[in-house]
Each structure stands twice: as structure tokens, then as C-alpha cells.
Amino acid sequence: xxxxxxxxxxxxxxxxxxxxxxxxxxxxxxxxxxxxxxxxxxxxxxxxxxxxxxxxxxxxxxxxxxxxxxxxxxxxxxxxxxxxxxxxxxxxxxxxxxxxxxxxxxxxxxxxxxxxxxxxxxxxxxxxxxxxxxxxxxxxxxxxxxxxxxxxxxxxxxxxxxxxxxxxxxxxxxxxxxxxxxxxxxxxxxxxxxxxxxxxxxxxxxxxxxxxxxxxxxxxxxxxxxxxxxxxxxxxxxxxxxxxxxxxxxxxxxxxxxxxxxxxxxxxxxxxxxxxxxxxxxxxxxxxxxxxxxxxxxxxxxxxxxxxxxxxxxxxxxxxxxxxxxxxxxxxxxxxxxxxxxxxxxxxxxxxxxxxxxxxxxxxxxxxxxxxxxxxxxxxxxxxxxxxxxxxxxxxxxxx
Numbered sequence: 588x589x590x591x592x593x594x595x596x597x598x599x600x601x602x603x604x605x606x607x608x609x610x611x612x613x614x615x616x617x618x619x620x621x622x623x624x625x626x627x628x629x630x631x632x633x634x635x636x637x638x639x640x641x642x643x644x645x646x647x648x649x650x651x652x653x654x655x656x657x658x659x660x661x662x663x664x665x666x667x668x669x670x671x672x673x674x675x676x677x678x679x680x681x682x683x684x685x686x687x688x689x690x691x692x693x694x695x696x697x698x699x700x701x702x703x704x705x706x707x708x709x710x711x712x713x714x715x716x717x718x719x720x721x722x723x724x725x726x727x728x729x730x731x732x733x734x735x736x737x738x739x740x741x742x743x744x745x746x747x748x749x750x751x752x753x754x755x756x757x758x759x760x761x762x763x764x765x766x767x768x769x770x771x772x773x774x775x776x777x778x779x780x781x782x783x784x785x786x787x788x789x790x791x792x793x794x795x796x797x798x799x800x801x802x803x804x805x806x807x808x809x810x811x812x813x814x815x816x817x818x819x820x821x822x823x824x825x826x827x828x829x830x831x832x833x834x835x836x837x838x839x840x841x842x843x844x845x846x847x848x849x850x851x852x853x854x855x856x857x858x859x860x861x862x863x864x865x866x867x868x869x870x871x872x873x874x875x876x877x878x879x880x881x882x883x884x885x886x887x888x889x890x891x892x893x894x895x896x897x898x899x900x901x902x903x904x905x906x907x908x909x910x911x912x913x914x915x916x917x918x919x920x921x922x923x924x925x926x927x928x929x930x931x932x933x934x935x936x937x938x939x940x941x942x943x944x945x946x947x948x949x950x951x952x953x954x955x956x957x958x959x960x961x962x963x964x965x966x967x968x969x970x971x972x973x974x975x976x977x978x979x980x981x982x983x984x985x986x987x
Contacts, residue, residue: 604629605637609646609987612670613696613980614796617650619665638668645674646694646987670694676734677982678777679975680720681786683746684708684761684813684882687720689727691734692979696796699734701975702727708761716762717772724777742982743769743783744974746814748835748850751827754783760814760849760881782978782985786810787834788825789977790932791818794967795825796980806928807920808967809836809913811935813882814849815857819924837861839919841912849881859912862888862935865905869894872901885934895941903941910942914949921954921962932967939966 607627612618615626624634641647648671672693679690679698685708691700704723711719728735747759754770756762774781784792791808794800804823810816815837819826827833837857838850845854846864858864866883869875869891878887894902917929931939950959 601637604633605641606984606987608634608637608641609670610984612647612668613983614798614801617667617669619667621665623668642668646671672697674737675739675983675986676731676737677739677979677986678724678728678741679744679978679982680724680741681744681974681978682708682720682756682759682761683786687723688975689723690975690979691727691731692975692982694983696976696979696983698975698979700727700731709763711762712764713767716767717769720773721776738777738779740779740982740986741773741777741781742789742978742985743773743781744786744789744978745769745783746786748838749783749785750830751782751784751788752830754781756783758850780982780985782981784978784981785816785818786974787816787836787933788818788827789974789981790816791820791977792825792980793973793977794930794932795820795823796976803927805924806926806930807834807836807924808930808932809917810933811860811862811913811931811938812933813862815860815913816933819926836916836920839916841915856912856916860909860916860935865909866891868905868908869902872905873899888934892938892941895938906938906941907945910945911949911952912945913942914946914951915953916949917946917964918950918953918959921950921958925958926962928963928965930965930967932969932973934969934972936966936969 608623611623611626620634620638624631638647647668650667650669652666672695675694677692679692681688685705687704687706689702690698693699706719745756745759746761748757750757754768756767756769758765769783770781787810790810794808806820808818817834817836819834838848838855840854841856841859842854846858847853848855848858849863862883863881866887867880870880873894875891876887878884891902895906920926920929946964
């Protein structure tokens with residue numbers, strides 16, 4: 588019995604080391620074996636053995652050697668190794684209000700192709716949603732026959748409340764029904780592993796995988812946009828909680844009887860800070876185009892932001908008040924979690940400079956300074972939607 592257990596432990600260590608090497612190359616890019624050992628803390632013998640196996644499987648490749656620093660430099664240049672980006676592919680799917688986005692990712696987690704499909708998501712039921720997704724996959728992948736043959740996994744990012752352990756959508760503002768199984772029907776149809784995650788968790792993973800965040804073991808990423816979400820990194824890994832649905836920050840309460848939230852309750856932080864909440868409040872004070880207040884477009888939020896840029900006092904006050912509510916929520920995170928850093932991202936971060944004063948005021952009002960000083964709050968620029976990068980990374984991690 589002990590011998591079998593030792594063998595199991597040894598095999599698991601090798602699997603973990605293999606994953607560590609793949610993830611390190613994915614984050615930092617090509618490097619020499621000696622540097623790979625230093626970065627991962629693995630011995631030269633372990634690095635050599637694992638990289639040799641990965642090379643034989645076609646998952647790694649040697650790339651152009653480093654040129655000598657000068658003609659007088661001695662010794663042979665080091666050979667760099669890198670992930671073979673064409674060895675495997677994964678499919679990413681993002682479901683949000685009235686849109687399905689399909690993304691094809693390579694072994695490095697880079698998006699090599701994508702396609703967005705507009706549809707009325709609220710008109711779908713569970714069966715029609717799955718059929719729509721599968722039909723969309725067939726149509727999307729028809730253009731990528733070679734990649735389809737090497738498709739190894741799939742990740743689905745959902746706007747809303749997800750039970751990652753059970754592989755289901757519990758609730759999403761994009762859908763009119765609840766408790767929709769996702770991973771089982773997709774994995775049965777595609778015959779590949781499928782993972783599902785909340786979109787905020789995907790963003791947290793995408794940020795965590797940036798080299799500048801690799802040294803941080805404990806931090807939180809708050810996503811501002813249509814909703815308000817959060818992903819938490821604890822001991823360097825995404826924390827999902829017992830039910831696989833931790834960190835529903837936007838649905839924690841600011842007050843017991845506040846504005847209506849899209850989840851059906853009142854007084855959630857999201858009901859003050861999300862795009863729809865800010866737009867809803869702004870429509871009562873300034874002239875804005877007629878639209879669906881529950882889902883203002885990027886253009887409409889940009890128009891509102893332009894009013895803040897021009898100094899409209901009503902809009903500036905709305906953003907300040909939203910920032911203050913967010914600050915109270917952040918103060919609770921600091922008191923409960925004591926993270927090294929709280930990163931604010933998502934498309935709503937474009938208004939950060941108008942939220943910042945309120946955030947600071949809320950934090951300072953809610954928390955003693957000793958509990959504030961150790962945590963840094965910073966924005967993360969939102970030039971493009973990085974949700975896809977995160978879900979592709981989660982899909983790859985589930986395979987390798």
C-alpha cells in the first residue's frame with residue numbers, strides 16, 4: 588500500500604513540475620533551460636528530463652539561439668526552448684448579454700481567431716442555448732480544419748453566477764432561466780474537456796498571468812462594467828470556494844434597502860457601481876439618449892464619460908458617489924482578506940479618475956488606517972477585452 592502511494596505521489600509531483608514548466612514558458616516566453624530552472628526552482632536534471640519529454644511530444648520546440656553579447660564573447664550561445672504554439676488548440680466561448688463570442692487559442696494561450704455573433708440571449712432556453720453554441724462552434728471551426736484536428740479543450744466564460752464545480756450557469760443577466768448545465772453537454776458533443784468560469788475570474792487569471800503580477804500571491808481583481816465582479820488569487824491560485832462560485836463581490840450589500848439590482852435583490856454594490864446603475868442614475872439628472880437602461884451600450888457609456896470629461900457637475904457627482912460605494916466594498920475586502928493589492932479593471936475602469944476620489948473617501952470612512960496602509964489599489968488599463976485570454980488559460984491549464 589505504501590509503495591503504491593509513493594508511486595502516486597511521485598507521479599503527481601512530475602505532473603505538477605510539468606505544468607509549472609509549461610505555465611512558466613506561457614507567461615515569460617522562450618528561455619534557456621538554466622533560466623527555466625531558476626524561474627521554477629526545479630533542478631537542472633528535472634528540467635532536462637521534463638523538457639525532453641515535452642519536446643518528444645511536440646509540445647516544445649527549440650528556437651533561435653541567443654546571439655553572443657560581443658564577437659569576443661566565449662562559449663557557445665544558449666539554446667532557447669519555447670512552447671510549440673501549433674501543437675494544440677483550445678476553444679474559448681464568451682456568453683454575455685445578446686452576444687456569443689468564439690475564440691480559437693493556441694498552445695501559448697494567444698487568440699489566433701475570433702468571431703462574435705449577435706442574438707437575443709433572453710429568448711433562449713437551456714436546450715436552444717446549447718444547440719446555438721454547438722451550431723456556432725461548427726460554423727466557426729469550419730474555417731480552421733487543421734486546428735480543429737488538434738482541438739484539445741474548451742473554456743466557457745459566463746457573465747453572471749457560475750458553479751464551476753458542477754459546470755453550470757446558476758444565474759446570468761443574459762438569460763431568462765437559471766441552472767443551465769454547460770460542461771457536460773459540451774464535452775459530450777465535442778469529446779474534449781470543458782471548463783466554465785465567471786467572466787471576472789477569467790479577467791483575474793489573465794492579469795495574474797502577466798509577468799508583473801507573477802510575484803504576487805494574494806490579490807483581488809474587481810471587474811467594473813455591465814455588472815461588478817471579482818476574482819481572488821490566494822497563494823498564487825484562483826480561489827473558487829466550496830461551490831466553485833466564490834467572490835460575488837457585486838452582490839454583497841451596501842445597504843439593506845437600496846436600488847434594484849439585476850439579481851433581483853436591492854442594495855447590492857452592483858446596483859450603485861455597474862454601468863446600468865450609473866446610467867440609470869444619470870438619466871434622472873442629465874439628458875441622455877433613450878435606450879435600454881438595463882443594458883447601456885459601450886457607445887452610450889462613452890457618451891456619459893464624455894460628459895464627465897467636459898466637467899458636467901451632475902455626472903461627476905454620480906461617479907464620485909459610485910466610487911464611494913465601491914470604496915466601502917473594498918474596505919470590507921481589506922478587513923476580511925488583507926490582500927497585497929486590489930486591481931480594478933473591466934471596461935468601467937475607463938472612468939477610474941472620476942471614481943478614484945470617491946473610492947479613497949469610502950475606504951477611509953469605513954476602515955481604520957492601520958488596515959488600509961498595507962494594501963495598494965490600482966487600475967488596470969482596459970484597452971481590449973481580456974476575458975478571452977483568461978478562459979483560454981483556464982482551458983489550457985485543465986489539459987496540461
